[in-house]
Amino acid sequence: MDKKKKRLVMRTVILAVLVIGIAYTIYAAATQDKTKTLQVGDDAPDFVLTDLEGNKHKLSDYKGQGVFLNFWGTWCPPCEKEMPYMNSQYEVYKDQGIEMLAVNIAQSEFEVQTFVDRYGLGFPVVIDTTKSVRNAYSVRQLPATILVSPEGKVTEITTGELTEQRIGEMLESIKPN
Template sequence: MTQIKQKRLVIRSLILLVLLGAVGYTLYSNLTKASQGEIHVGQTAPDFVLKDMNGKTHQLSHYRGKGVFLNFWGTWCDPCKREMPYMNDLYEEYHKKGVEILAVHVKDTRYLVENFIKQYGLQFPVMIDKDGDVQNEYGIDPLPESLLIGPDGRVKKIIIGNQNLKEKDFRSLFDSIKP
């Protein structure tokens, strides 16, 4: 009987430690998330520099005077997979009208991103935020998340999560940030 009680005590102690660890991690996550950036409509979009898949450097502030559709996405994200073709189909037309699409992939391997680009035939710049610095600065969570940035560099609209956007929705969004 004493051995059985000791085993129960050990098992209960382990369960208690795991639960305390989970609570501690949750508290830590919530406290550090508060220190991430949080972007609001009307605010100037924070500047960043990332390289696209072709090695070209993109700095957000270099796009002043143009509208920017800044899209944070992931290869595993189903809404992203549905939205990308619409964005790609409209890219050339709106690029000529002064609207840039910048897609920032969040923390995935170059190989997976390259395969995604090939699969969907993406024409617009795709960058990888491998360390998550830009994602943290913008406070991005969940994916997808897009920011419409006007020619003045200010955030005009933020679209969070799965909105089931269609081509007509993207047209309206792109028109709203045309210079």
């Protein structure tokens, strides 16, 4: 009889855990749709992230400049492929009122620095350690690029790998007058 009671208690606990898990999943799915998704025309959410040299980058400090925000990871082949293109176009546009920020999603400083060194990247690379910026910008898949006008408005949201020509067109579109 003692074995049967233990088995009954164990089964009841497992059933309770499953019911709680299912209830939480349903709740999370129901409330997720209520969070606002960033759209073209919205004000770009402000943030402060630190680059690999220890410099702070606050989006609102770039008001008056176009900002090219690229969300990426070292493990992402399309991200890796577009980085040299970004670097090349950054060299062309950096003195024309354009800022480029590569926002890494929560990887270690060592991983990111190794990647930056391998490709000789000249633009600021910051790490979103808490994923709060990724969430504020509704980034679900990498790479993702968000263009911010000199007035601080989101002008384009693009997911997927970019060509060098496309990056140039994007930078041209946010260049201050």
